[in-house]
Amino acid sequence: MRNSKPVLIDNNPGRSAQTFGIARELGTEVDLIHEPSVGVVGNKGDSQCYLGVQTKVEVIQETLRQKIGYGIDQIRMRLIQPEYTIATSDGMRNGTKEMRYSLIGREVTHDSVCEHLSASGLEGIIAVVACDKPPVGTLAAILEHNRPAIIMSDGAIHPGLDSVTNEKIDIISGFQVAGSEDEDMKKRIACEACPGFGSCAGMFTYNTMQTFFGVLGMEPLHMVSPPSDDVRRIEQFPKELVGYLCSLIENQITPRDIVNRDSIRNAMITSMAIGGSTNVLLHAPEIARAAGYINFFEDIMSPEEFNYLSHDVVPVLVNARPFGNYSMIDIDAKGGVQVIVRELLNAGLLNGETLTCTGETLAQQVDRLNPPIPDGTVIYTVKTPYKNTGGLRILGGNLSTEHTAVLKLAGVEGGLENNVFNGKAKVFDAESSLLDTLKNKPHTFKDHDMVIVRYEGPSGAPGMPEMLDSTSRITTLCRQQGIVVGLMTDGRFSGGSVGLVIGHVGPEAALGGEIGLIEDGDTIIVDLNTNQINCIELSHTSILNKRKLAWEKTVKSNGGVHPSLGVVDTRLLNRMRHSSVSAKFGAGMHPNRDLWISEPRNPEETSFIPSNKFRDSTPI
DSSP: OOOSSOOOOOOOHHHHHHHHHHHHHHTOOGGGTTSOEEEEEEEOOSSGGGTTHHHHHHHHHHHHHHHBSSSTTOBOOEEOOOEEEOOOOHHHHTTSGGGGHHHHHHHHHHHHHHHHHHHHTEEEEEEEEOSSHHHHHHHHHHHHHOSSEEEEEOOBOOOEEOTTTOOEEOHHHHHHTTTOSOHHHHHHHHHHSSOSSSBOOSSSHHHHHHHHHHHHTSSOGGGTSSOTTOTHHHHTHHHHHHHHHHHHHHTTOOHHHHSSHHHHHHHHHHHHHTTOOTTHHHHHHHHHHHTTOSOHHHHTOOHHHHHHIIIIIOOBOBOBTTTSSBOHHHHHHTTOHHHHHHHHHHTTOSOTTOBOTTSSBHHHHHHHHOOOOOOSSSBOOSSSOSBSSOSEEEEBSTTOTTSOEEEEGGGOOSOOBTTEEEEEEEEESSHHHHHHHHHHOGGGOOTTEEEEEOSOSTTTTTSOOBOHHHHHHHHHHHHHHTOOEEEEESSBOOTTOOSSEEEOOSSOGGGTOGGGGOOTTOEEEEETTTTEEEETGGGSHHHHHHHHHHHHHHHHHTTTSOTTSOOOOSHHHHHHHHHBOOGGGTSOBOTTHHHHOOSOOOTTSOOOOOOOTTSOOOOO
């Protein structure tokens, strides 16, 4: 196999000393220390999600080590030792001030992987990823580095089993009983919900993004759905990954050859079809940015096209948690995500000509895998879908002038009469205040309240925490009392949240967005016929201007920041507060993002549009 770059000759004994030492300790040829480098990275952190990562990394590392050398079937490259990123646990931190570090974990992962890849000069990378934020940070760094790379999902955890009801349960089950007074039941659910190890198994953010990665082309499709403890991840996949990486290096196929406008669109359309997490609308813009597309909604898919596809073209094909009954474990048992991808390809909804990390096009990879047809219970067809309407909707209106607000329509359980919700605002300036009221004064919530939670955005919190605790308690309250209570925030949600919940409202309150001007009792209308969220009172110029002046006076009297902003007590939080961008751009730390992008892409370089051959619709 030829080298990816000319051999680097470095006779400086100071620079060579440790490299010789590493080669000896790793058991590789010392004469290869100046050849291009290959290595493995893994995601780690304080969560059950990461417990299986190290084993896979070590097996892949050993498989790669055996491939290094001078033999006919070996590669002449330098092997480096594995590196790991760190992150927090979304599940363990939800509803606490530490949750502010969750999305920041994506940024920290990006920084650490970027430093590792760039400083080590890796020419080939295999990444084992887990949970939902670190994988995106890992991929973003890989795209910026733009040397041959491939990703493997660590896999999902198995559902738990309630020993009393014999029902399958998961971490969402735990959050949804948090408001119960039955302490024995709550402890039982907590103890039984998450057996073993692996990332959340529902169609929450983790599996949304792993499916996204597979369709994007950066992860082999058949490696997405098997659970973390599946023996294939130890006995079969490592050798395949090393083989694919060697081929990528041999043919000099880089991540930016794979991740382009069409492949990102494919991944987003598939996210609609699986009823994916709202977080995909933060992560897709960040991935697009790292691939050279500065503005996702201008360069990849406009809000109008997104809504058209989600409403009229792309149905939901899976009966999966949190809006359905099954998990990724069940999807794997029915053939895996490749079943879904083939169904979408056959319906003309995806571009099958995009390149993937296996060296095949997306269509060729699916044909080789030859998945079964949808079973009709877990995975459905486009002709007879699980839900007729795609899972996500982007909203504008006078409360979302940036067109960033997102609703997971697949998870809505009621309240949309003729696609319209009309309610009264109940305002909270922090999630902690909302949680306190839900715990101690749940009777104060009334039918058709629209809870407003603000100053929880990327800059305001800072860190844009997700609100699984709050949304789960509201969901339980609504089910128990037979009422509808919505929630709207400039923060974000877990992929496990259900209900009439709208996140990513922008501009955020901390930066003067209109969500910060809402008052208790204001009329809030969510209209999915026009895809808008509006506050009736703020449609009157006199009221709008009066409230803006009052808000500005409060900010001025408090040294230039609103007093409701979250406390910043670490350098990392301070960095997020002062460098985060809008949800429109992924809510990451990129104050000078235009300077980060090299070789910007031409958004017109590809033009695949879904044909939707099996569903009636107006052409785009």
